Structure formats: structure tokens, C-alpha cells
Amino acid sequence: NAGVMQNPRHLVRRRGQEARLRCSPMKGHSHVYWYRQLPEEGLKFMVYLQKENIIDESGMPKERFSAEFPKEGPSILRIQQVVRGDSAAYFCASSPGQGDSPLHFGNGTRLTVT
Amino acid sequence: KNQVEQSPQSLIILEGKNCTLQCNYTVSPFSNLRWYKQDTGRGPVSLTIMTFSENTKSNGRYTATLDADTKQSSLHITASQLSDSASYICVVSALPNAGKSTFGDGTTLTVKP
Secondary structure (H helix, E strand, O other), X not given: OOOOEEEOOEEEEOOOOOEEEEEEOOOOOOEEXXXXXXXXXXXXXXXXXXXXXXXXXXXXXXXXXXXEOOOOOOEEEEEOOOOHXXXXXXXXXXXXXXXXXXXXXXXXXXXXXX | OOOEEEEOOEEEXXXXXXXXXXXXXXXXXXXXXXXXEEOOOOOOEEEEEEEOOOOEEEEOOEEEEEEOOOOEEEEEEOOOOHHHOEEEEEEEEOOOOOOOXXXXXXXXXXXXX
16 A cells, blocks of 8 residues: 655756656545755645646746646656756645545655756 | 744654644635644654644644634644654645645654653
């Protein structure tokens, strides 16, 4: 009964490269959320997706960032032309989307931009 | 603007002692409030959820309270253990769907032997 799986756990990229972060939600969950956490700060909402649809991307920067949740496969958060300020922990969470179900979080991907 | 404020920012207590963490919010309309525990290097894990009509809810040594009139919640930890050292995050939702909730910045609790 696997939980939310994120990979890689750690990712190092040089400035200007692309970062691709993957998230497999819990079995039966069709709602995926991405959050960013800077050191010593709280979680900040980025984007909310259901299968094949972006529901709310109000927390995601307009430039360089994109997210998808295809019909088959994991959700992907893609950061193009990374800059040092993108260094953070990126957490994915999933839920079945009904009632008061809590979010189930993965253990995050720690992105370091050198 | 929806906001969640937590206090204190950090707290150090001795093993076996009790402590109380505070959460004030201005989220409206209000659907529910959750407390999460985030261990270092891990994702948050849900501890409790409270809806408008609930005043108190317990989960083992964790007891959450909610005052919907004053828009305050607290998380009380009894007989603390070293494994309680973590960040405790208050999350308030305006809608039943938990995703686009408002997160507090957390209280970092350190339990020392």
C-alpha cells in the first residue's frame, strides 16, 4: 500500500538546466498538488491538478514552470532554465478529492541549483 | 486575504513535559482546520482535522481545540517524547477539498532529553 512517491529525492542542477520532478499519487487518488518549501519557511501552494487537467495554477510562476498529470504515469513538475532561487524542497500531495480527506504527502524532492 | 499565523515560531521543551502550540486564522469561509506533523526531511503527516462544529479532538497524546468564534486553534502535546521533535503545521481550508488550503509557517518543536 505505497504512499505518495516522489523522485528523485535529491536533484542537483546547474543554472540554466532543466529540472523534472516526478510524483506518483497514492492508489485511487486522482487529485495532485504541488508545494514549494524554502529553508525555514512554510509550504507554499503552487498548482492543483486532476487527471489530464490543471485546476488551479495560481501559485506557480508564469515563466519557466509547468506541471502536468497525464492519463497514464506520474505527475511532472518541470522547471526550465533553473536559477539559484529555485533551490527548495518541492512536495507533492494527493487526495481522493472527496469530503474532508486529508492530503497525503510525499517526502519531497530537494532541488539544489549550483 | 486568507492568513494562518502560528506561534511560537520555535519551542524547546524537556522530555516528558507538556506544551501547547497556537494557530490563529482569518480564512473565510471556514470549512476545516488540520494539524500536520512534519519530521525533518519528510513530508507532512495529518494529525487531526476539525470542522466548524467540533471544539476538541484527540489523537493519542495530541489534543486539538478549535474556537470558531475567535478563529483560534491549539495543539496540546502531553508527556512529550523525543520523537515529537518536528515542525507542526496548521492548515485551514475554505472548501472541503483540502488542496488549496492556507498553510501556516509551522512551529518547530524540539524535545530534549
